Each structure stands twice: as C-alpha cells, then as structure tokens.
Amino acid sequence: DVKVTQSSRYLVKRTGEKVFLECVQDMDHENMFWYRQDPGLGLRLIYFSYDVKMKEKGDIPEGYSVSREKKERFSLILESASTNQTSMYLCASSFLERGSNEKLFFGSGTQLSVL
Amino acid sequence: AQKITQTQPGMFVQEKEAVTLDCTYDTSDPSYGLFWYKQPSSGEMIFLIYQGSYDQQNATEGRYSLNFQKARKSANLVISASQLGDSAMYFCAMRESYGQNFVFGPGTRLSVLP
Numbered sequence: 001d002v003k004v005t006q007s008s009r010y011l012v013k014r015t016g017e018k019v020f021l022e023c024v025q026d027m028d029h030e031n032m033f034w035y036r037q038d039p040g041l042g043l044r045l046i047y048f049s050y051d052v053k054m055k056e057k058g059d060i061p062e063g064y065s066v067s068r069e070k071k072e073r074f075s076l077i078l079e080s081a082s083t084n085q086t087s088m089y090l091c092a093s094s095f096l097e098r099g100s101n102e103k104l105f106f107g108s109g110t111q112l113s114v115l
Numbered sequence: 116a117q118k119i120t121q122t123q124p125g126m127f128v129q130e131k132e133a134v135t136l137d138c139t140y141d142t143s144d145p146s147y148g149l150f151w152y153k154q155p156s157s158g159e160m161i162f163l164i165y166q167g168s169y170d171q172q173n174a175t176e177g178r179y180s181l182n183f184q185k186a187r188k189s190a191n192l193v194i195s196a197s198q199l200g201d202s203a204m205y206f207c208a209m210r211e212s213y214g215q216n217f218v219f220g221p222g223t224r225l226s227v228l229p
Contacts, residue, residue, distance in 0.1 A: 058216065101165050
C-alpha cells in the first residue's frame with residue numbers, strides 16, 4: 001500500500017515562528033508536491049520537486065521554502081509564520097512520467113493554525 | 116485564468132439517486148489527463164477516476180463514470196446510486212503533458228440525503 005505520511009495532523013504556531021512540515025513517501029516517487037487547501041479555492045501548488053535537491057516554484061511560493069535532501073522526504077518551511085498562512089497543507093507524490101496517467105498520492109494533511 | 120472550473124459549490128442528492136458533478140477545463144495541450152478526487156471529512160484525498168485526452172471511451176470505475184466531452188472541454192463526474200458515504204468534497208484536476216503539476220478546481224461539496 002502506497003503511503004505518504006505527514007508528520008503532524010494538527011499544528012498550532014505563533015506569528016513569526018519558523019515552521020517545518022515534513023512529508024515522507026515510501027513509493028520511490030520522483031515527484032513530490034506541497035499544496036495548500038483553502039475553502040472555495042481548491043488546492044493551490046506551493047512548491048514541487050522532481051528530484052533530490054531540485055525544486056520548482058508553484059503558484060503561491062511566497063513566504064515558503066522547501067528542502068529535498070533525500071528522495072523520500074520533502075519538507076515545507078515557513079520561515080516566519082503569518083496568520084494568512086493558516087490553512088490545510090497537503091503533501092503529494094507521483095512518478096515522473098510526462099503525459100501519463102500516473103496519479104497523485106496524498107498524505108492526510110496538516111491543519112496549521114497561526115495565532 | 117482558471118484552468119479548472121467547478122461551478123457547483125454545493126450539491127444535494129437523495130440516497131440511491133444518480134448525481135452529476137460538473138467540471139470544465141482549459142488547455143491548449145493536446146495531451147492531458149483529467150482526474151477526480153474525493154475528500155471526506157477526515158481530510159484524505161482519494162483518487163476516483165482518470166480520463167486521458169486521447170481515450171475514445173468514457174472512463175468508468177464501479178459507480179463512478181466520467182462524461183468526457185472533449186470539444187466542450189468538460190469532464191463531468193457521474194455517481195450512480197448515491198450512498199451516504201459519498202458525502203464529501205469532490206475535486207476535478209488536470210495534468211498537462213508538458214508539466215508535472217496537477218491543477219485543481221475549487222471543489223464541489225456533495226451531501227447525500229437519507
């Protein structure tokens with residue numbers, strides 16, 4: 001069974017704190033993604049990575065950074081958390097195949113609240 | 116411009132009836148894939164069904180089918196014989212051939228009434 005594991009289900013942080021969200025997958029997927037989900041907006045891509053140490057900005061990268069030191073792990077970093085980063089964060093992974101039917105596998109999400 | 120449009124923020128359906136969730140998309144790539152995901156209140160995203168742009172037939176997976184109308188750029192999800200457990204958010208997504216990214220619509224919240 002494919003597993004994408006996010007380290008925390010719920011997280012509460014204070015404004016200005018540095019926040020790390022961790023994601024690990026066990027399917028040897030090349031691609032890993034971080035999305036945030038807000039009501040009425042669906043899922044918006046923050047960053048993705050198609051290989052170790054590679055990263056690409058998504059649609060809303062401002063205020064975030066990422067790290068991929070190992071193939072199975074993709075970390076999302078909020079350098080200085082702000083209240084507008086309160087959201088559900090979803091990690092996902094997939095194989096690297098262009099134009100294929102390879103679907104995304106998701107973690108169970110982290111609900112982050114920044115006070 | 117929004118690439119995936121889901122015009123129904125919320126839908127209600129009676130148990131055992133069929134329901135159609137709308138999805139329209141926008142792309143100039145001739146090769147793309149369309150996906151539907153279900154997100155129950157527990158939060159996990161569950162893959163339901165896939166349709167490739169070159170597939171001749173509409174995709175089906177059990178009670179789920181995809182009404183693919185390529186010329187109209189629509190990929191509506193049809194759920195037959197609705198069950199209470201079908202109550203969830205439903206997201207339509209697209210993956211174009213030249214990118215690795217999946218683009219999601221805003222979602223439709225389906226409520227199945229007993």
